[in-house]
Amino acid sequence: MSDTYEALTPETLGQRLGGIDALTRRIGPDATAWTVREVGDGNLNLVFIVEGTAGTAIVKQALPYVRLVGESWPLPLNRAFFEYHALTRQAARDPGRVPEIYHYDEAQALIVMEYLNPHIILRQQMMAGRRVEGLGRTLGEFCARTAFRGSDLCMQTRQKKADVALFSDNVDLCDITENLVFTDPYFDAEMNRHTSPQLDGVVAELRQDQQLKIVAQHFKRAFTAKAETMCHGDLHTGSIMVTDHEAKIIDPEFAFYGPMGFDIGMLLGNYLMAFLAMPGHIGDEAERAAYQDWLLEVIGETWTVFAAEFENLWHSERTGILYPKTLYEDQGHHPASDAALREVIGEIFIDALAIAGIEMHRRVLGLAHIAEFDTIEDAEKRAPLEEKALRLGRTLVLGRAGFAGIDQVIAAARRADKGASA
Numbered sequence: 001m002s003d004t005y006e007a008l009t010p011e012t013l014g015q016r017l018g019g020i021d022a023l024t025r026r027i028g029p030d031a032t033a034w035t036v037r038e039v040g041d042g043n044l045n046l047v048f049i050v051e052g053t054a055g056t057a058i059v060k061q062a063l064p065y066v067r068l069v070g071e072s073w074p075l076p077l078n079r080a081f082f083e084y085h086a087l088t089r090q091a092a093r094d095p096g097r098v099p100e101i102y103h104y105d106e107a108q109a110l111i112v113m114e115y116l117n118p119h120i121i122l123r124q125q126m127m128a129g130r131r132v133e134g135l136g137r138t139l140g141e142f143c144a145r146t147a148f149r150g151s152d153l154c155m156q157t158r159q160k161k162a163d164v165a166l167f168s169d170n171v172d173l174c175d176i177t178e179n180l181v182f183t184d185p186y187f188d189a190e191m192n193r194h195t196s197p198q199l200d201g202v203v204a205e206l207r208q209d210q211q212l213k214i215v216a217q218h219f220k221r222a223f224t225a226k227a228e229t230m231c232h233g234d235l236h237t238g239s240i241m242v243t244d245h246e247a248k249i250i251d252p253e254f255a256f257y258g259p260m261g262f263d264i265g266m267l268l269g270n271y272l273m274a275f276l277a278m279p280g281h282i283g284d285e286a287e288r289a290a291y292q293d294w295l296l297e298v299i300g301e302t303w304t305v306f307a308a309e310f311e312n313l314w315h316s317e318r319t320g321i322l323y324p325k326t327l328y329e330d331q332g333h334h335p336a337s338d339a340a341l342r343e344v345i346g347e348i349f350i351d352a353l354a355i356a357g358i359e360m361h362r363r364v365l366g367l368a369h370i371a372e373f374d375t376i377e378d379a380e381k382r383a384p385l386e387e388k389a390l391r392l393g394r395t396l397v398l399g400r401a402g403f404a405g406i407d408q409v410i411a412a413a414r415r416a417d418k419g420a421s422a
Helices: 013-017 021-027 079-093 122-127 135-149 157-167 171-181 197-207 210-225 261-280 285-316 334-365 379-398 406-417
Strands: 035-038 045-051 056-062 070-074 101-105 110-114 229-231 240-242 247-249 256-258
Touching: 013 045, 021 045, 021 056, 021 101, 056 079, 079 101, 079 110, 079 135, 079 157, 079 171, 122 240, 122 261, 135 229, 135 247, 135 261, 135 285, 157 256, 171 210, 171 334, 197 334, 197 379, 210 334, 210 379, 261 285, 261 334, 261 379, 261 406, 285 334, 285 406, 334 379, 379 406
Parallel strands: none
Antiparallel strands: 035 045, 045 056, 056 110, 101 110, 229 256, 240 247
16 A cells, blocks of 8 residues: 555545455455445544455544544544554453454554454443443453553553553544543533533533532543553443443544543443433333343442452552562561552542543533433433433532442432432
């Protein structure tokens, strides 16, 4: 392929990629026989399903602008570079949980990877009221393993610092998070939107909440400065593909080195929004209640598994410069090691709750919404559910240190669903 970037189309893809061995081995040797479908429905990229006589693959290519907005918002192509490097690290840190990469072309900003079939986006699965066996365990383990193994608890110092330096250049996508997540929802920013005038009152209330703004900026500061581990950066239910019994994590182009509580916090926030949105998707009361119970079980299991796996790795893979065993276990100071572990996990939990609440705010008030709310056409039904998410989000942000464990978060979610004070 040329070193000059050119966006692919379904018509040009076979001709341009047909000479790449990694594709012809997996799709088929005759590119003229390939079937190409453009399926990208996200905010940023082109995504193609390419099918041939030998198999199927995904081709993902970055565009030089934000697809959701258009060419008026330019964006560097190097986000494909960061996605590629993040996927390789995630594959090493939690094998089998991300798609296999077949080919990467830096000049064309494209990645050819495994086609996940019959997987669908978790967000769609949840809106349809379908369960995923082992979902909480899979995602809890993924968040714990990538957080621990990408940190100074495990990595060698030189490797960790080199990784921090590499991902620190993901400036433009971090800028999106810094503004669209941590800042814009809390004032009348140009790209903000909320879908119902019924929300005007609670929106004004949140934007006048000075303590909420202070905490949001505290966590923006942590996002920019707390380079604890490599984070996926955009881990929500649209970045996970599932069957009824398997989950795979995709789309880590927002990867950066940041707080350990970031990924699991964003994920918890999206779980909670799915829970609160269910009245807009499941009409039968008993069926809805049973599915909401399952969602809360997933929330509980995700955090419980995260904490248990983090503890397991603390004892088995703590080989980095932090909390070295020479200070603790080697001197018989096991209680001190356990106490340090509890404090670290407690800090991650508090951070995760704040991130969850901020994520809930930005998904209702900011530019990029979630389908769970936006596909509820009746504003009279949708607005009260969005308001519940906004108020629960505020409770998590401001009350983060007061939650003794995930069970109390689940109880707050139940109260919010019933319209009571969270």
